[in-house]
Structures are given as C-alpha cells and as structure tokens.
Amino acid sequence: MKHQLALILALSTALSLFAQQPNAAYLAKREAYVLALMKKMTLDEKLGQLNLVVGGEATTGSSVSTDVETKIKAGRIGGIFSVSTPGRIRKIQELAVNQSRLKIPMIFGMDVIHGYKTLFPIPLGISSSWDMSLIEKMARISAVEATADGIFWTFSPMVDIARDPRWGRIAEGSGEDPYLGSQIAKAMVKGYQGKGYAQTNTMMACVKHFALYGAAEAGRDYHTTDMSKVRMYNEYLPPYKAALDAGAGSIMASFNEIDGVPATANKWLLTDLLRRQWGFKGLVVSDYTGISEMVNHGLGDLQTVAAKALMAGNDMDMVSESYVNTLGKSLREQKVTQAQIDLACRRVLEMKYDLGLFTDPYRYCDENRAKTEIFTTEHRTEARKAAGKSFVLLKNNQQTLPLPKRGTIALIGPLADNKENMAGTWSVSGDFTKCVSLEEGIKNVAGNVTILKARGSNIYSNARLDANVSIFGKPTNRDPRSDADMIAEAVATAQKADVVVAALGEAAEMTGEASSRSDIEIPENQRDLLKALIKTGKPVVLVLFTGRPLAIQWEHDNIPAILNVWFGGTEAGNAIADVLFGDVNPSGKLSATFPRNAGQIPIYYSYKNTGRPYGGNGVDFAKFQSNYLDVPNSPLYPFGHGLSYTKFEYSPITLSKNTLSMAVPKDAINVSVTVTNTGNYDGEEVVQLYIRDKVRSITPPVKELKGFQKIALKKGESKTVTFALGVEDLKFYNGELKFVAEPGEFLVFVGTSSSEVKEAGFSLK
Structure with missing residues (x-):
C-alpha cells in the first residue's frame, strides 16, 4: 500500500512537471517508469499496445473491430476510439486495468473536429474568421466537453493545405495558405492541450494528415500526390511543423504516397524529416486502416506492409490490426527487429504516462463533469x-x-x-x-x-x-x-x-x-x-x-x-x-x-509567373500569353476577400525605413497603414500584409501572406496598424532545401484582400 501511494505521488509530481514543460527531471522519471514496465511485457503485450481499434459509435471506413473485450483482457489492444460517456469508458478501462495481466490503461480518442456536443463552424468556415483567439477558444471548449465525456485524444487539427475545391476534405482544413494555416494550427493545438495535461479538461492533439493529403490529384479523395520537395517545404509542410512546434503530442500519417511510397510507410517522411530534422518525440499513428490499404497501393502483402510501416516510424496501427497479427511472425523471420517494436511500444506508453493514466486510469471518467460542462x-x-x-x-x-x-x-x-x-x-x-x-x-x-x-x-x-x-x-x-x-x-x-x-x-x-x-x-x-x-x-x-x-x-x-x-x-x-x-x-x-469555373482549378493567390505572364486588362484574350480563351485568369472571389456592411479606407503604406540588414540581429522594418471606417456601421476588418521577393534563386510567388491583424473600428474611427517585418519573414527554402533569406528588392502589400492592396518597396542587404 505504501509502495503504491509513493508511486502515485511520484507520478503526480512528474505530471505536474510535464504540465509546465517536459524538463530533464520529468523525462528521467518517465523513462524509468516506462522501461521498468516494458521489462515485464511479453512480445504479444508490446504488440497489443500498438493496436488502436474502433468502438463502433462512428467509423470512417468499412472495417469495424471485433471481439474487443476479449482482446483488451488479453492485453492485445492499446487504445480505442469512437466510444464516449464516462460510464461506458470506465467499464472498458476496468477491463484493461483489472483483468489484463499488466493492468496497462487504455487510450480513448475521437474525431473531435469542430466541437464536441456544442458544434462550431466547420474548420474551413472558422478559418475565415482570421481570429486566432476565437479559434483557440473553439478548441478549448471542444477539449472541455470531450474530456468531460471521457475522451482525451482528438484526431485534430487537420492542417492540410488544399488548393483544389473538388476535394471534399477541404472543408476540414484552413484553406490554401501556409502562413494562415500555420497560425490556425498553433491556435488549435494550444486550445486542445492548454498548458499541459495536468488539468483533466485538456486533451492531446493529433496533427493530420502527414503529409500532402490536400494535394490529391484531380481533387479525388485518397488519390495520389506528387510534388517537388521545394514545393513541399515552402507551401505544404509549414502548418504541420507549426503545430508540432506548438507542442502537439501526436501526428497521423496520411493515405497518399510521397515519392512513390505511401506516407504510412515512408521512412523519409516519418523518420528522416519528422524525427531527425524536426526533432519530434511524440507518437505517430496511421489513419483508419492506412496500413492494410498499402496492399492496394502495390507495396506487398499484409505482413510486408505492416513491417514497412513499423520500420518507417509508424508507431500505432489504427483499425487494421496488422501489427498485432503479423509483426510477431516478421520478428521471427528477421524482417523487423525487437528494437523497432520496443521503440513503438515505448512511444505509446510515454503517451499514456504524459496523459496521467498510470496515476489515475479513470481521471477522465467524472460523471459530474459530464452533467455540467457539456452543451452549456x-x-x-x-x-x-x-x-x-x-x-x-x-x-x-x-x-x-x-x-x-x-x-x-x-x-x-x-x-x-x-x-x-x-x-x-x-x-x-x-x-x-x-x-x-x-x-x-x-x-x-x-x-x-x-x-x-x-x-x-x-x-x-x-x-x-x-x-x-x-x-x-x-x-x-x-x-x-x-x-x-x-x-x-x-x-x-x-x-x-x-x-x-x-x-x-x-x-x-x-x-x-x-x-x-x-x-x-x-x-x-x-x-x-x-x-x-x-x-x-x-x-x-x-x-x-x-x-x-x-x-x-x-x-x-x-x-x-x-x-x-x-x-x-x-x-x-x-x-x-x-x-x-x-x-x-x-x-x-x-x-x-473561389474559382469562376472548375476549369481554373487549381487556383490560388500565391501563384508564380511564367516566362509569358498575362499582361492584358484581365478580360481580353492575349495570344502567346498564359491565359484562357474563354475566361479571365482572375478568380471570382480572391483569397482574403470579404465585404462588410460598412466601408474601410486604407492610407498609403508608411515604412519606418527602406533597408533591412541581414547583419543586424532582429532588424525589422515597421510597415504601417491607417485604416478608417468611412461607412455607417461599426465593424471589424482583417488587415492583410503580403510580400514579394522580386528576384531570388528559385522563382518567387507573386504574393505571400506574412501577417494579418483583425481590428474593430467604430463608425468614423481610424486606427494605425503596424507590422514588424524582419529577416525571418523573408526566408524560404531554396533549391538545396536550406531556409535562407537572399539580399535584394522586395515589394510589400497591405490591404483588405490579396487582390486589393496598397504597395511599397524596400531592400534587404
């Protein structure tokens, strides 16, 4: 009894440390606990921790997990999703804690995407608010309600950049822009996870879908993707990185392939980039039957694709049960190693430790919270x-x-x-x-x-x-x-x-x-x-x-x-x-x-000029220039567009200086405009800042969003809005995938949308 009490106190102290930051003391205690537990585990029990099954309330595929209760008692399941209510979750957790050999608690997750019981606008909708405090509050409320109902892992945020509106899952993300998408990704992670997991009204975020899922060819879901690494790094990867830098505890692999290898088994993506370049230490989980679906990709039979996924760095198998059913055989045949299995198991156990489940497996099973904190x-x-x-x-x-x-x-x-x-x-x-x-x-x-x-x-x-x-x-x-x-x-x-x-x-x-x-x-x-x-x-x-x-x-x-x-x-x-x-x-x-018609797709504001850019009036066709016979190049409604019942007028841009120096640490140019509400209503305006690098080593887009501020103005009121533009804001990934800023001339734009802006110029030396 004294030993158990001491263990609980030690774990509570460690969890409190993690709530502040995962410092050396916390990490040492976690490592000691997890390694001691793993020494007691059989191979089957380790593989069981890698097995995530569906509880049956909701599915996103044709496969449904079976005989779940028996597998939990045998230590063959590490987590379950799409089950809710404290009472039901407690009963399932009791199976693991009371009837499995090592009494390892279960993880409970769900697709809490834009609210739990209280539903907010779809993600594409709320991204159009450009209001980070509002978006963070949405995620915070979602976490409060979901954890009150026993769920503490959400498969959100979805941060995929999407530039093809034919793709249905564009609704789940934050649109086309990597800068805006990155700000929203950070806000959502902060809202879900708060300051750490010590509080039972926070939950672990799972960033998805890693990576490039939003670039599916033909806008057809689950379809293939193919792009250069320069494009990946500059246009598609930033929101994933931003979410992980904000502290997201887990990440989900995507269905699509990258360089001919499905993301679920892509070692370059899940190990070289994610863990070695970005330093991610958390859990990687497949998408729904993502491992078994690689058989259809033509990557091998079930045993083969499961081994490939594990070796690539995919820790947890969602629904397909290919890990629990094939990795033992692969180990005996020396197709995977014990170290690879142990590493994946360790990451699952570390997640459970971080969430406080070894201290109190039922910490999210509070019936009183469920009665008072949901749908208020x-x-x-x-x-x-x-x-x-x-x-x-x-x-x-x-x-x-x-x-x-x-x-x-x-x-x-x-x-x-x-x-x-x-x-x-x-x-x-x-x-x-x-x-x-x-x-x-x-x-x-x-x-x-x-x-x-x-x-x-x-x-x-x-x-x-x-x-x-x-x-x-x-x-x-x-x-x-x-x-x-x-x-x-x-x-x-x-x-x-x-x-x-x-x-x-x-x-x-x-x-x-x-x-x-x-x-x-x-x-x-x-x-x-x-x-x-x-x-x-x-x-x-x-x-x-x-x-x-x-x-x-x-x-x-x-x-x-x-x-x-x-x-x-x-x-x-x-x-x-x-x-x-x-x-x-x-x-x-x-x-x-918003395109004029589907023939313009993909269409987005940060396009690149060609060697024969269209130089006409926007309406008339020009032979031997990059344009259409039957429709203007311009969209129907550009990125950043949105009207108000009042009107906002922008002054010319004022720059604090015309030159930015790479030799001066934290040097910055202040970019200012005065915005005046000249209409008859009080209103809010999103002031948007874009830049263009006029000449660089790889071709630049015509505009890139680098800042925005949402301001409230009463009728007749004026406000001066200032952005600090530094060298870091001018950096990009060059042809060698180095993150650099290059000296030269820049344009800066500020306005009410990507197409309606004031313009000024400065140089970087």
Whole structure:
C-alpha cells in the first residue's frame, strides 16, 4: 500500500512537471517508469499496445473491430476510439486495468473536429474568421466537453493545405495558405492541450494528415500526390511543423504516397524529416486502416506492409490490426527487429504516462463533469459568436443587406428548415436535433417579420445523388414533387413578400471525407429556382451553404446579395439571422479562393509567373500569353476577400525605413497603414500584409501572406496598424532545401484582400 501511494505521488509530481514543460527531471522519471514496465511485457503485450481499434459509435471506413473485450483482457489492444460517456469508458478501462495481466490503461480518442456536443463552424468556415483567439477558444471548449465525456485524444487539427475545391476534405482544413494555416494550427493545438495535461479538461492533439493529403490529384479523395520537395517545404509542410512546434503530442500519417511510397510507410517522411530534422518525440499513428490499404497501393502483402510501416516510424496501427497479427511472425523471420517494436511500444506508453493514466486510469471518467460542462449556455453563446464571425459577405449590391426587422420575407430552399445539415461534415459527436435552423433563427432574431415558406427545390433533382448525401443522420428530407411544382410554389410565395431569402447550396455531407465533386457549381435544379425567383423582380438574398469554394459565376452576376455561411454548427440559424438583420456586421475573409469555373482549378493567390505572364486588362484574350480563351485568369472571389456592411479606407503604406540588414540581429522594418471606417456601421476588418521577393534563386510567388491583424473600428474611427517585418519573414527554402533569406528588392502589400492592396518597396542587404 505504501509502495503504491509513493508511486502515485511520484507520478503526480512528474505530471505536474510535464504540465509546465517536459524538463530533464520529468523525462528521467518517465523513462524509468516506462522501461521498468516494458521489462515485464511479453512480445504479444508490446504488440497489443500498438493496436488502436474502433468502438463502433462512428467509423470512417468499412472495417469495424471485433471481439474487443476479449482482446483488451488479453492485453492485445492499446487504445480505442469512437466510444464516449464516462460510464461506458470506465467499464472498458476496468477491463484493461483489472483483468489484463499488466493492468496497462487504455487510450480513448475521437474525431473531435469542430466541437464536441456544442458544434462550431466547420474548420474551413472558422478559418475565415482570421481570429486566432476565437479559434483557440473553439478548441478549448471542444477539449472541455470531450474530456468531460471521457475522451482525451482528438484526431485534430487537420492542417492540410488544399488548393483544389473538388476535394471534399477541404472543408476540414484552413484553406490554401501556409502562413494562415500555420497560425490556425498553433491556435488549435494550444486550445486542445492548454498548458499541459495536468488539468483533466485538456486533451492531446493529433496533427493530420502527414503529409500532402490536400494535394490529391484531380481533387479525388485518397488519390495520389506528387510534388517537388521545394514545393513541399515552402507551401505544404509549414502548418504541420507549426503545430508540432506548438507542442502537439501526436501526428497521423496520411493515405497518399510521397515519392512513390505511401506516407504510412515512408521512412523519409516519418523518420528522416519528422524525427531527425524536426526533432519530434511524440507518437505517430496511421489513419483508419492506412496500413492494410498499402496492399492496394502495390507495396506487398499484409505482413510486408505492416513491417514497412513499423520500420518507417509508424508507431500505432489504427483499425487494421496488422501489427498485432503479423509483426510477431516478421520478428521471427528477421524482417523487423525487437528494437523497432520496443521503440513503438515505448512511444505509446510515454503517451499514456504524459496523459496521467498510470496515476489515475479513470481521471477522465467524472460523471459530474459530464452533467455540467457539456452543451452549456456559455458554450452555445461562444458557438453563435464564432459562426457569425466566420460568415463571408461575398456580394452586397445596393445595400440589400442588412434586412429590416419588419415586412414579409419569403424563406425558400431545402436548407431553410433543416436542423441536421447545419452541423456540417465531421460532426460525429453532435446532437443534430439541437441545432438551430435558419427559420428558427429568423424567428428568434427578427421580431415582427412575417415569414412565408416554400421549399422551392430539393438539394439535387436526381434522387440517387440526393440519397448519396442524405447520410450520417443528416437527411435532406427529399420532397416527392416535381421540380416545376416546387418552383411554381416558390414563385407564388415570393410574389407575396418584400424580399426573398434563398437558403441553397450544398448539403452537409456533400463535403468531407469521400465527398469529392467534379462539378462544384450549385446543382442545376437550385439554379433554376434562383432564375425563377429573380424574374419576380423581388430582391433576392442568397444564403449560401457550402463546405468548399464553389463556382458561382451565374449567381454572382445575377443575385444582388450573397452571404456565404458555410455550415455554422449548433447555433447556425441564430448566427445567420444575426448577420442578415444587422445585429452582427460580417467580417469573415475567404481562406480559399473561389474559382469562376472548375476549369481554373487549381487556383490560388500565391501563384508564380511564367516566362509569358498575362499582361492584358484581365478580360481580353492575349495570344502567346498564359491565359484562357474563354475566361479571365482572375478568380471570382480572391483569397482574403470579404465585404462588410460598412466601408474601410486604407492610407498609403508608411515604412519606418527602406533597408533591412541581414547583419543586424532582429532588424525589422515597421510597415504601417491607417485604416478608417468611412461607412455607417461599426465593424471589424482583417488587415492583410503580403510580400514579394522580386528576384531570388528559385522563382518567387507573386504574393505571400506574412501577417494579418483583425481590428474593430467604430463608425468614423481610424486606427494605425503596424507590422514588424524582419529577416525571418523573408526566408524560404531554396533549391538545396536550406531556409535562407537572399539580399535584394522586395515589394510589400497591405490591404483588405490579396487582390486589393496598397504597395511599397524596400531592400534587404
């Protein structure tokens, strides 16, 4: 008894040390404990620690783990995911702690992506807030709720750079830019993990998907990727590195290949880059059946691919159970070594030690917390605020918005009264019936407004396509009537109203995993509805639901006001109504470019010039220059675009000096602009700073984001915004993959979007 008490006190002290920083004293105690435990373990028990199985509440693949209870008792499972509630988790943990030989506790994880029970906007949506404190708070609330329900490992943040909106998983990330993506990655890790794991309301982050998953060819999920290392280092890898530098405890390998080798078994990626170059000490886990799927890649049979994954540095096997079933044989056949197995096992045990499970296996099983800290009024208030800040006002001709809180509104569209689809994709733990629909939100916010309803259309005219996206508890509630009948009803309704609010776009599961689209326009039947509504002569506001940038050239040309609301989560309807009626002034800015049509994809602001760059007026075709016959090069809505109900004017840029010196440590140029709110509303503006290296050893992009500040300005107020631009901000990976700054001339841009900026110049000597 005294020995057990001393052990608990020692572990508690060590955990407290880890909460501050993993210093030498903490690391020594962890090492001693883990190595002593491993000396007692059999080979099968070590392999069991590498086995992560699914609990059955949610899956992202066709495989489901079986006979879990028996395997836990035998020490053949190290962790389980997609199980929740303190009571259920306690029962499973008791199997490991009380009935397995060595009583090693289990890890419990889940895909907590944009909230737990209180759902926030989808990640692409909340990235459009450009508000790091807001994003950190979302992750903090997510951690509080998930840990109150017994879960302490989240497979988030997803930091994949994505420049192809056909790819459904663009909804899960932060868009196209490595700088913005890096800031968001750091904020989310900080929100999840807090100051360490000593507090039971923090959880371990798992950065995914490492690496390059967002560059899938043809925008098709699980597809191959291929790019130069220069591009990897400069454009795709920075957010992963930023998340790990922020202290993320684990990382998930991606499905795609890199240089012809799947990431799950890519030694260059998981060992040479991740561990040797970046110094990562934490756990690497495969994605869902990522190891066994390498058989389909053509890398060998199950035993072969499992051995390759282990040797590459993949510590834990998610769902395929290939480690636990084949590595023993591979060891006997000398295809893997005992040292490789021990190293992977050690990393799993170190994770459990860091999380305090050896001190108290039930530290996350508090029924009282589950009753009082989940889906609270405070959390819903924050979710409503976050949603309102994520919406992007794409267009607002003739001040169509905000709407007055009087008169009659024709509320039309299949998403006008659909609670479930407000949640968006990857909301596995949410209660969709508690989401607020747009109709409910208008009733809650608009006071004396009269609402007339008509469905107008289904999501798709095609019943099969409608069924494909009416899944995971998010029905589209298909109407059996013909398209013509629904449009006729909608037109008759619109004619009785002062304004039309059309709730259209994508259903929630038209984006996310395995939801790629070749056609990213809104479905044709919905556009036909809009055409009929425009003909009524009534002003039309398009409330656009989407999990990706869409090609909405026709809508832009014909609809007076377009408010992109993504999928706002639990409080979506209230937040949309807040913005529609002016209680909240929209301040979101796009984190991913909207193309004119799918033929422009991939399209992003930081492109490189060719030897024959287009030099025309942006409209006319120019032969023998890099442009299209049928459409301008420019996007429909550029990166960083987002309107407000007020107007912001920018002064010319002021530089504190014109030369930056590499010889002076921490030398910096202060870049300043004065921003004035010249409109009639108080509002928020995201001031964006970009640079361009005019000449360098490898070709530069035309612009690179290097800073941003979100400021609040009252009507008539001015503020001077200053950025400190130093040598580190000018560095890039050159042809030898060295991180360098090169002397020369630079342009600096500051403005309201990537395409609407003021310009100045300076030199680096």
